[in-house]
Amino acid sequence: MVSAEVAIDGVSKQFRSGALALQKISMRVDKGEFVSLLGPSGCGKSTLLRLVSGLTNPTSGAVKVNGMTPAAARPLMSFIFQDATLLPWRTVEQNVGLGLELEHTAKALREEKVAKMLELVGLTHVATHFPRQLSGGMKMRVSIARALVSRPRILLLDEPFAALDEMSRDRLNEELLRLYAEQHWTVLFVTHSVAEAVFLSTRVVILAPHPGRIAQVAPVELPWPRTAELRLTPAFEHEVSRISRMLRGVHSAQVEMLATDGGVA
Amino acid sequence: MTRLLWFALKSMVVLAGLLALWQLAVIELKIPQYILPGPVPVAEAVVERFSELLTSFVLTTEAAAMGLAASVLIGVAVALVFAQWSALRQLLFPYTILLQTVPIVAIAPLIIMWAGSGIYSVALIAFIICLAPIIANTTQGLISVEENLLHLFLMHNATRMQVLFKLRLPNAMPNLFVGIRISSGIAVVGAIVGELFASSSRVGVGGLGYAITYASAQLETDYLFALVLAATALGFAFFFVGMFLEWYFLHNWHESSRSDIPE
Numbered sequence: 001m002v003s004a005e006v007a008i009d010g011v012s013k014q015f016r017s018g019a020l021a022l023q024k025i026s027m028r029v030d031k032g033e034f035v036s037l038l039g040p041s042g043c044g045k046s047t048l049l050r051l052v053s054g055l056t057n058p059t060s061g062a063v064k065v066n067g068m069t070p071a072a073a074r075p076l077m078s079f080i081f082q083d084a085t086l087l088p089w090r091t092v093e094q095n096v097g098l099g100l101e102l103e104h105t106a107k108a109l110r111e112e113k114v115a116k117m118l119e120l121v122g123l124t125h126v127a128t129h130f131p132r133q134l135s136g137g138m139k140m141r142v143s144i145a146r147a148l149v150s151r152p153r154i155l156l157l158d159e160p161f162a163a164l165d166e167m168s169r170d171r172l173n174e175e176l177l178r179l180y181a182e183q184h185w186t187v188l189f190v191t192h193s194v195a196e197a198v199f200l201s202t203r204v205v206i207l208a209p210h211p212g213r214i215a216q217v218a219p220v221e222l223p224w225p226r227t228a229e230l231r232l233t234p235a236f237e238h239e240v241s242r243i244s245r246m247l248r249g250v251h252s253a254q255v256e257m258l259a260t261d262g263g264v265a
Numbered sequence: 266m267t268r269l270l271w272f273a274l275k276s277m278v279v280l281a282g283l284l285a286l287w288q289l290a291v292i293e294l295k296i297p298q299y300i301l302p303g304p305v306p307v308a309e310a311v312v313e314r315f316s317e318l319l320t321s322f323v324l325t326t327e328a329a330a331m332g333l334a335a336s337v338l339i340g341v342a343v344a345l346v347f348a349q350w351s352a353l354r355q356l357l358f359p360y361t362i363l364l365q366t367v368p369i370v371a372i373a374p375l376i377i378m379w380a381g382s383g384i385y386s387v388a389l390i391a392f393i394i395c396l397a398p399i400i401a402n403t404t405q406g407l408i409s410v411e412e413n414l415l416h417l418f419l420m421h422n423a424t425r426m427q428v429l430f431k432l433r434l435p436n437a438m439p440n441l442f443v444g445i446r447i448s449s450g451i452a453v454v455g456a457i458v459g460e461l462f463a464s465s466s467r468v469g470v471g472g473l474g475y476a477i478t479y480a481s482a483q484l485e486t487d488y489l490f491a492l493v494l495a496a497t498a499l500g501f502a503f504f505f506v507g508m509f510l511e512w513y514f515l516h517n518w519h520e521s522s523r524s525d526i527p528e
Contacts, residue, residue: 055416079420085413088518089435102421102431130518 004028004064005154005186006052011061013047013212020211021047024061027205027214031153034180034187036197036204038247044212045190049156052188053079065154073154075103078147080157084139086131086146093118093127096145103150117149121175137168144172148179155187161196173199174228181225194247198239199226206243208250215250218243302487307494310487317470318488322495325472328384329456329503332391333448339392340399341441347400348407348433349425358404365397369455373462382463387472390459395448402444406437439519442511449507453500473499 006029013022021044029035037045050056051063054070065073078099086095093114100110118124121141131139140160147155161169173196180187191197197204201220208215222230222239230236284304290296291303298306311318343361347354373390380386410433418428460474471479473496480489 053416053420055419074420074422077420079416081413081417083413085411085417087414087432087435089438090518098417098431099421102418102423102427132518 005031005033005066006188007064008048008052009062009064011048011051011058011063013044013051013056014059022051022058023211023213025212025214026061027217029186029188031186032184034189034200034202036189036191036201037207038191038194038197038204038243039207039212039215039250040209040247041192042212043207043209045207046158047212048207049079049158049188049190053077053156055079075150076153078150078152078155080143080147080155080160082159082162084131084136084143086139086142088131091128091130092123092134092142095131095142096123096149098146099150113149117145120148120179121145135168136164137172140164140168140172141175144176144179148183151183153185155185155189157187157189159190159192162192169196170228170231176200177226194244195231195240198222198236198243199231204243206246206250216246218246299484299486302490306487307490310485310491311494314488314491317476318491318495320470321473321476321492322499324384325387325453325456325460325474325496326499328387328459328472329391329452329499331384331388332393332455333395333445333452333503335388335392336395336399336448336452337441337445340396340444341403343400344403344407344437345429345434347404349429351408354404361397361400364393365401369394369458373458377459377462384472387456387459387463387474391452391455394455395452398447398451399441399444402440402447403437406440407433410436439515442507442515445507446504446511449503450500453496453503457496 008025008027011022011025012020014020025048037048039045047056051058052065052070054063054065054074063070066076070077087098090098093111096117097110097114100113105113115124115127118127121144123138123141123145126134126138131142134142143160161172164172177200187200189197189200198220204218204220205214206216206218207213220239220243222235288303288305291301302310347358369390372393376390376393377386380389407429414432414436415428418432423431456472457474457477460472461478463471463475473492477489477492477496480486480492
């Protein structure tokens, strides 16, 4: 058996407030998989991503990335946040080159890599612009370029397109898939959009809240390569409604549980 | 452009009207010149004693600029230390507020007594009142960094120094300039207050504050008015230079520019 790219083994996370964010999560992500974490808010999907990146540590259990601790595996990973999180005082090219600069990559090599990456994501014409001159979709594209320029093996995305309009979101999803096909990363993608998860993923992991736990795992049964036209097919619609039903099942089970407990949501 | 000219013209008319009213009041109410000189004697005083006025103006400018520059250097350094060691910040930050609340007029004589008279003592007084706004604002900017930006730096295993100089310090620039804007106004006040107490090495020659005490003692009210005008202009100039530097360093990425690139 090949070793898992990301292995999460019996991980629980309790916040300092005492709230249990995640309870005994175990899952593995193999090399080249595109796994979406789907679930209602409060199910701990962002927390799970932070555990994998090593930005927080589990209360119990272990996370291994490529056989290493998350902190040690950081050079292999790139994190894309919900908002573009660009440095407003840096131009687009300076933002994209930030990681390389922090890792002391030689200036000439850095500039070359940045220029190539800007070309790849179609940002060359705004290389010397400042973030505030760009639209939300463009800023997100800069953020993606910054994450990809260090040639990561593993991409962690935390609801990256949630704040964008549907058209920008669809377009960036298509672009992400095009790059995924070229660069073969392993991806963990947090979202609350079923359609987005279905379009992008090889597998969807549905989380249930209070405390966060894995409710269901579903491989996405759609062919590759996927293009914009896929969204218009009956097969796509079928997958979206199948996953939606699973998600709704989790949700109603939750409501029932609260009702029998006499609990207050 | 014609609108600007028109506005300038209207402003000039208002100014001329006010000056005429002032002169008329002085003449009609028969106010003696040592109580309230009209604008004409004040203008004459400016012209006649221009070199003397200029000397005072330059001395005060130097003292205030030195004080302000020192407060920026020391204030930013203190803020950087505060940002790195929060325990130290919690312990010492209240004292920077003390620095701001202590009445400068009350401690100025003490400073002169300890440090002697002369431009450096005056600059020291300007420095003291400028320091608190610089420290408080810069510290605020250094510690209020967006959490995700910190995470981004952590993901690249950035060192503490990289976080400080590539993230926290640029993030604090707008706050630093707010501090400079506040301090640039009070630097001039501080220098003038200092000069009120610092005697000059040469009789009759000193900064604006010194010249103000001298002129009032001699009942040279027309020159006193000229000095007040000069002090006001100096405060304005400091404020304007601060604003210009803020614009120069920040206009590319902060506040002014706007979205102009279609996707």
